[in-house]
């Protein structure tokens with residue numbers, strides 16, 4: 665994406681904080697790529713609530729119009745159906761680049777496009793990203809450049825390099841986040857991610873599918889915590905990369921147990937063969953974000969899951985009534 669900024673002189677200013685008292689703050693124009701998706705749409709809610717003009721660019725591959733439907737008659741909101749691998753010219757102040765299928769099911773569907781969508785030349789002020797492990801506690805990263813997940817992992821890593829080079833060459837401010845597993849309302853029901861699978865399965869009274877022995881770990885972050893972290897990063901002074909995730913670590917069997925307690929104590933567990941290259945452990949070290957962004961997640965899995973379950977329940981009900989958009 666090539667984006668020209670609508671007021672070059674003000675793009676490096678924060679939208680809040682630095683404007684002298686009595687001087688009206690100019691309205692920020694913010695682009696969210698992937699803004700009709702799960703994370704993007706929650707960010708859009710926050711940006712509109714604080715008064716920004718928001719332009720969403722989304723190809724609606726995994727994003728859904730329904731996620732932003734409540735903003736369609738807001739004059740400060742615009743939805744452009746557009747694929748970020750194609751150029752687009754817009755004049756804006758900030759860009760949150762969140763466009764990319766995050767579920768292995770989706771990103772493996774078109775691996776070449778997954779890697780390209782990160783490696784395009786771009787001027788994003790913010791580059792969403794996602795690395796595999798706790799970088800401080802595990803010095804040797806089990807990164808495999810030829811695996812079926814590599815299109816995602818390598819795409820993200822290359823995007824970080826390109827983002828920094830672009831920033832140095834063009835003098836554009838950038839921020840880099842490494843987003844860890846996130847869950848919450850508006851995830852695709854059949855996204856294929858573990859939390860959405862377990863919650864959908866439990867609500868449909870189907871067994872929860874645990875891959876492998878279920879002892880692999882992940883750390884699950886509630887979406888509003890992530891959005892707070894993204895905004896803190898964008899508004900702060902530090903480029904990053906910052907790990908944004910919830911350090912609470914759960915095995916898949918423990919997660920299944922929490923879903924059971926939240927939704928239905930009678931739901932069964934069914935073991936399935938694990939997928940290739942599945943990381944055994946993932947837990948973010950967020951000490952840098954805590955110290956420099958003054959950010960840390962607030963919502964425990966036990967508190968976030970019921971909120972997600974409520975949204976899923978409503979959507980599954982609508983689906984069963986044949987009311988699918």
Ligand code: UDP
Pocket residue numbers: 767768845856857858859861862873874875876878880882916938939942943
């Ligand atoms: N997983 C599982 N059952 C499912 C879906 C996933 O046990 O129905 C496991 C998967 O093998 C992995 C973990 O849950 O170990 C997280 O998978 P997910 O696709 O949610 O995220 P990622 O692997 O990208 O962290």
